[in-house]
Amino acid sequence: MNAAWSQIVVNALLTGSISLLVALSLHLIRACNGFFDLTVASVFAVAPYGVFVCLHLASGSYPIQSGIGIAACVTGVLVALSCGFLLNWFLFAPFRRKAVSGGVLLVIGWAAYMFLENFLGVLFGQDSLSIRWFSEPQPIKILGAYLTPLNVATIIIAAVLALGAVGMLRGGLSLKVRCVADNPELALLRGIHVERVRATSAMCAAMLAGTAGILQGLDTQLSPRMGFEPVLNGIAALLIGQEWGAVGVILAALGLAQLQQFVGWTWGNDWQSVCTFILVVMFLLWRGSGRAISATSGGKL
């Protein structure tokens, strides 16, 4: 394999790591609550802004020590968790009690995303901000491809979280999630605390999305709109891979990232999204996803 191909594969692994965390986050909510939650895009952006605020508060002790930086990142994840919990508790739970459809929840999530994105814009402005408190060390060469230590850390963290999420969905939570998604009233009768399961899945999803946001924020710049594109990629991966459960979603995210990198290298970065969405539309038309596959029809987790 020549150096260019190695770099494409490694770049795809890197972008795919962010994408698969977002896709798993969307999958977790879809599997449990039965809708495509677009507020994942706002949680993705809120977490790195939480890190930014923490670093800003600690900026009196410049240069910032690694310990403070890592503590800020942990705080950012906690901010994401809280955001996920609050959105579920105060926004989606009241609508679910009215027994609204997944379509209405999708519209509500869309509106909440719009609100939060613009709220971040009002608070922090539209200019790009940085949360990278450390100076970037020299890239290292692995199998002919160049990677920075941050890139390596991103891939490892994403792999660990993805394994954790798959383990959780295959483990004890799986049955509860399936019961709640299938028939909340029967789940309640069976002694499952429905709202607790939903809140747990929303918080786990927020943690995955928030971590992805922080990892991307460390590598690039922050902007209020930074969550939109990863979530579109995540939705694309979810639509393609959901039939085969969490593992299918992960593979679809990595496959799409590979396709995007290849398209970017061949035709230019401007065509990456076009190719992804064309593939998704073709896949949906071929498989008829969405009608055949539903979280409430006992699909794989």
Next chain:
Amino acid sequence: MIYLLEILNQLCIYVALLVAMDLILGKTGLLSAMQASIYGTGAYATGILSAHLGISMWITLPISIMLGAVVCSSLALISIRVSDEALVLVTLAFQMIWSDLANNLGSLTGGPMGLRGIPPFRLLGFESDNPIAGLVLSATLACLALLVAAKTDISPLGRAIKAARESELFLSSCGRNAALMKAQAFALAGAIAGAAGSIYAMHVGYISPGSFDVAESIRMITALVLGGLDSLWGPIAGAVLLVGLPEAVRFLGISGSTAANIDQMVYALILIGLVALRPKGLWGRYAIR
């Protein structure tokens, strides 16, 4: 005075666009996030044909209408294959593809900088870049769109479309083809949106992808839900909100980017509040479900 005429002109174009959207969302009950791209297709068809090739508006306008109808009715065919929820995401994907194409095909569309030099509509010595002539043209379009919506509402086709919205199975049992009904409603909606795009392009003489992006689609959905679905007054009330709110924010003296943020936040809050408290909007007869 010119400012007021321009506002009214914009209002009339949005009335037509929201009537078209109501034919899809209100009558068939399907949520499409690509209305702005249909509008943009009409605008770019007129822009490219007239600015690049010098083709007369008597040809570009019907082509824009036909293109809008074809693109939109293809959506009806897709809706057969996917669930209602997945359709929202497919249309969102289409909207993103459209925006990327408009930005990337620079030699044809002018890219992010937009397309300039679109000649105005000329009729009986009047040109549509004149505010009064432009208003007459867009008001005619709005009236025609409202007339089409009113006629459709009481026609057998309109009733069949609404029956398909409630139960496709029931409509099939009556011997009607639900997909065909939907395709007709979508084609009508696409034709109106294509015409609105064409008239907009000829009035302003300059178009850019930013005017037809996903945010524009979201604004239209919010405005229509606020005004009310499946009603004639709903699109009018929604258009007043769509045009009036940014102007109101502007008069509050808030700076450009913050004003845009606040504008979007208000839309989002209105949308959440309406779905929670008044799902049928102000004058609606149907609620999203």
